[in-house]
Amino acid sequence: MTTPLVExxxxxxxxxxxxxxxxxxxxxxxxxxxxxxxxxxxxxSTLVKGVLGLVGLTAGTLELFGAPASxxxxxWRIGYVPQRQTIGGPIPATVGEVVSSGRLPxxxxxxxxxxxxxxxxxxxxxxxxxxxxxxRPVHQLSGGQQRxxxxxxxxxxxxxxxxxxxxxxxVDVEAQxxxxxxxxxxxxxxxxxxxxxxxxxxxAAHLTRVLWVSxxxxxxxxxxxxxxxxxASEPFAHHDHPVRPPHDSMPADLRTGx
Amino acid sequence: xxxxQYDFMQRALVAxxxxxxxxxxxxxxxxxxxxxxMGDGMGHVALTGVALGLLLGWAPVWVALATAAxxxxxxxxxxxxxRTTSDLALAIMFxxxxxxxxxxxxxxxxxxxxxxxxxxxxxxxxxxxxxxVVFAALSVSVLALxxxxxxxxxxxxxxxxxxxxxxxxxxxxxxxxxxxxATTVVVSMRIVGLLLISALxxxxxxxxxxxxxxxxxxxxxxLGIGLxxxxxxxxxxxxxxxxxxxxxxxxxxxxxxxxxxxxAVLTGRRATTVVEVSS
Numbered sequence: 001m002t003t004p005l006v007e008x009x010x011x012x013x014x015x016x017x018x019x020x021x022x023x024x025x026x027x028x029x030x031x032x033x034x035x036x037x038x039x040x041x042x043x044x045s046t047l048v049k050g051v052l053g054l055v056g057l058t059a060g061t062l063e064l065f066g067a068p069a070s071x072x073x074x075x076w077r078i079g080y081v082p083q084r085q086t087i088g089g090p091i092p093a094t095v096g097e098v099v100s101s102g103r104l105p106x107x108x109x110x111x112x113x114x115x116x117x118x119x120x121x122x123x124x125x126x127x128x129x130x131x132x133x134x135x136r137p138v139h140q141l142s143g144g145q146q147r148x149x150x151x152x153x154x155x156x157x158x159x160x161x162x163x164x165x166x167x168x169x170x171v172d173v174e175a176q177x178x179x180x181x182x183x184x185x186x187x188x189x190x191x192x193x194x195x196x197x198x199x200x201x202x203x204a205a206h207l208t209r210v211l212w213v214s215x216x217x218x219x220x221x222x223x224x225x226x227x228x229x230x231x232a233s234e235p236f237a238h239h240d241h242p243v244r245p246p247h248d249s250m251p252a253d254l255r256t257g258x
Numbered sequence: 259x260x261x262x263q264y265d266f267m268q269r270a271l272v273a274x275x276x277x278x279x280x281x282x283x284x285x286x287x288x289x290x291x292x293x294x295x296m297g298d299g300m301g302h303v304a305l306t307g308v309a310l311g312l313l314l315g316w317a318p319v320w321v322a323l324a325t326a327a328x329x330x331x332x333x334x335x336x337x338x339x340x341r342t343t344s345d346l347a348l349a350i351m352f353x354x355x356x357x358x359x360x361x362x363x364x365x366x367x368x369x370x371x372x373x374x375x376x377x378x379x380x381x382x383x384x385x386x387x388x389x390x391v392v393f394a395a396l397s398v399s400v401l402a403l404x405x406x407x408x409x410x411x412x413x414x415x416x417x418x419x420x421x422x423x424x425x426x427x428x429x430x431x432x433x434x435x436x437x438x439x440a441t442t443v444v445v446s447m448r449i450v451g452l453l454l455i456s457a458l459x460x461x462x463x464x465x466x467x468x469x470x471x472x473x474x475x476x477x478x479x480x481l482g483i484g485l486x487x488x489x490x491x492x493x494x495x496x497x498x499x500x501x502x503x504x505x506x507x508x509x510x511x512x513x514x515x516x517x518x519x520x521x522a523v524l525t526g527r528r529a530t531t532v533v534e535v536s537s
Contacts (some may be wrong), residue, residue, distance in 0.1 A: 050265025052423040090292035091463070096474040101413035105424040109410055118529075137471055157424065210440045 003066040004029050005078075005161045011060030013043070017059050020046040021216045025230035028161065030137055033187045033206045035224070037232050038213035044196045045137070047213060048163050051067050051106030052080055064122040076106040079154025081164040083196075087138045087146055095141070096134040100127055124155035128182050142225050144175020148182060155186070161185065164195040168202055176202050200232040202223065261496040269390050270382035270449065270492050271501065276397035277458065277486030279448045282480035283404040284442045285459030287435055288441070289467075290415035296333075296436075297456035300443040301515060303329035303514075305359030305452055307433040307444075308377045312366040318377070319392060319444060326440035329355065334436040338429055339351055379449035380503030382492060393445045401437050411435060449492070451503035461510040465517045487513060 004027035013021040020139065021043040028034060036044045049055040051062065053069060062069040065077060079102070087098060100113075100121050107117050125131040128148040133141065138149055147167050154162055164183075168176045184206045187193050194202065200210070210228050212220035261267040281297075288296050299332035307325030310489030318525050330352060336347050363369050374385055385393075404411065414421045422428045439459075446455040463476070470476035489507030498505070 049423075054423055073425065075423070078423075080420055080423040082417070083418055086416075089292055091286065091467045091473055091476045093412070093416060097412070100409065101416060101421075102424070104410055104413050105391070105421075105426050109427065113409070137474070153420070203474060207338050222280065250382050250399060 002030050004063070004067055006069055007063040010050070011050065011062060012058045013046055013055055014058055015055065017058070018248050021213070021218075022049070023060070024216075024218050025060075026135040026211060026218055026221055028192060028194055030160075030192055031190070032192050032194070032209055033183075033203070034209045035207050035232075036194060036196045037198070037200060037214060038219075039249050042213045044213045045165050047196070047211075048080075048165055048196055048217075050226045051163065052078065076157035077160045078220050079151075079157060079162045081147070081150045081154050081161025081162065081167055081237075083167075083169065084146070084150065084166040087149060092137040092139060094135050095125065095130055095152075096121070097139055098138055098149055099130075099134075099152045099156050103155035106157040120158060121156045123244070127155060127186065127242045128152045129178070142175060144171045144179055145174075145215075147171060147179055151179075151182060151186075152167060157193075161192045162194070166196055166198070166201065180206070189251070202227055204217070204229060266383050266385070267492075267496055268333040269385050269387065271489060272390055273385055273393055273449045274488035274492040274502075274506070275485060277395055277442075277449050278485035279481050280397040280400045280442050280461040281446055281450075281458040282316050282437050282484035283477075284435070285399055286463045286466075286473075286477055286480050287404070287411045287415045288439065289460060289463045289492070290412070291418070291471075294441055294460045295456060297443055297459040298453075299333070299348060299355075300330060300440050301325050301447075301452035302352040302359075303355035304440070304443050304447065305374075305377065306355050306362065308447070308471050309359040309362035309366060309369075309374075309453075312369045313362050314372060315367075319389065319447075323378075323396075323399065323441060323444045326443055331433055334429075334432050338432070342528050365485060366487065375446050378453045379501050380447070380449050380454065382449060382495070382502045383447045389448060393448075396441050396529035397443045400441055403434065403438060407431070407434070408477065416473075422524075449488070449502055450506055454503040454507050457507040457510060458488065461507070461514050462487060465510070467512040468514075468517050468521050481511070483513060 006028040008021050008024060008026050010025055012022045013024070014020040024047070042195060046055055050057060064072040067075070081138050102124070103117050103121055107113065122131060126136055128151050130145065130148055130152060133145070138146060141149065151162070167179055171179065180202045183193055183195070187206055197203065200207065203225070208223045210220065210222065210224045211218055279335050285297065288294055304322040304326040307322030308318040310325065311321035333348055333351065342429050360374070363374050410426065413426060414428050418428060442459065443452065443455050446458065450458050456509055463480045465483050466476045466479035487510040491509040492502050494509065495502040495505040
């Protein structure tokens with residue numbers, strides 16, 4: 001059995017003394033394509049930010065690639081694609097410049113850019129289909145293309161695990177399909193993927209697992225059954241209570257929570 | 259080139275070249291981080307250092323550098339904590355800096371309102387050869403670090419959350435930028451003045467981003483514009499008998515205005531052409 005890439009035990013994650021998620025446990029294994037779903041404010045993004053160290057653990061433990069998170073130094077192995085409508089500040093940056101910045105965590109501060117670094121950056125842009133736009137200012141691209149720039153930035157460090165926060169939000173259907181195709185190809189190429197989303201449907205063909213977050217807990221952790229897919233397609237915002245997935249229909253070893 | 263016959267103008271021009279290059283090289287990262295007024299705040303804090311130097315009889319440049327650098331580190335650490343009270347703490351520190359400067363200088367032996375003005379608005383005639391050597395060493399250090407670490411400073415300025423998540427030394431790079439900002443403020447205080455230095459950090463960058471298509475070209479254009487404005491401003495101040503700081507900043511603003519109008523007209527023409535072709 002291989003070591004999980006991410007392993008949370010009895011973890012509470014939150015800001016200051018206020019935990020958004022309490023006593024959650026989960027693993028992300030090599031090869032998984034996981035969707036993290038749940039109502040607004042349930043703690044999906046906080047879960048991802050907790051794994052990345054952007055939000056602290058107030059209790060419990062986190063292991064990354066088999067090492068305690070505090071001792072894990074190779075953070076470039078986890079590629080983060082944040083939820084962004086636009087990239088960067090007021091000064092224009094090209095696709096190539098933004099993607100190159102994703103290589104720096106791996107290459108270090110005191111080293112000059114090598115041939116291998118340039119090749120990795122070009123490879124990342126090729127994988128997301130943006131190599132022909134390398135010199136184009138990012139702000140001139142469409143929303144879908146900008147999301148692909150962020151994926152390429154995460155890939156430039158040769159990430160083995162991609163954590164994406166709402167990559168399809170605010171993106172038109174055509175761009176959504178292109179984005180999901182890119183993620184499918186990366187998954188087929190051996191990259192482990194976990195994506196926070198409100199909409200499972202676009203990812204259905206690739207998903208191996210669904211994590212359902214509601215009221216600060218992981219209430220479902222298992223395969224994407226038709227029941228789960230159907231429940232997830234209901235509009236979360238209209239539910240006063242979290243959607244209850246059909247636990248009883250799941251194998252016992254896939255159930256967590258109440 | 260009559261002004262080059264004067265030693266003080268030769269020194270002023272060398273200082274202008276140093277400041278014209280150093281200020282935008284720091285400013286471009288501040289602008290990208292949406293901290294354009296950081297230099298302004300540092301100028302306020304540095305004033306207390308200048309006043310302390312005059313009061314204690316120590317070199318104002320070094321005391322100002324120590325004070326501004328300490329202030330920069332405190333500001334960055336407060337910002338790093340990410341609390342809403344940081345904003346208020348910064349405001350208190352900036353106002354405290356200028357108020358402290360005014361009060362302390364009133365008690366300094368032999369110091370007058372003129373002494374304060376020299377630092378607030380720049381005074382090229384008071385720049386000594388010794389000052390110039392110190393400014394040159396500090397400016398070259400600022401340029402070497404901003405150029406050498408430009409890709410890393412860009413990565414953090416462009417997306418700090420991502421840089422943090424991917425394990426980059428974000429706090430160290432931000433502290434470095436804060437100290438470089440403080441250093442640039444102190445280097446520039448004799449030429450541009452503590453109250454105007456922020457303009458030379460920001461305005462050339464604002465002009466460059468109107469025409470640049472990449473961060474790299476924006477960086478190069480900013481340095482070129484900063485250098486040109488500093489040299490032209492200092493030269494103009496000699497012929498018009500006006501303060502160097504104000505002349506440099508007005509030159510920079512004029513360049514920005516002309517560039518903004520030109521690009522707006524060209525963009526408008528291009529849009530009209532596209533509409534005509536498509537209709």
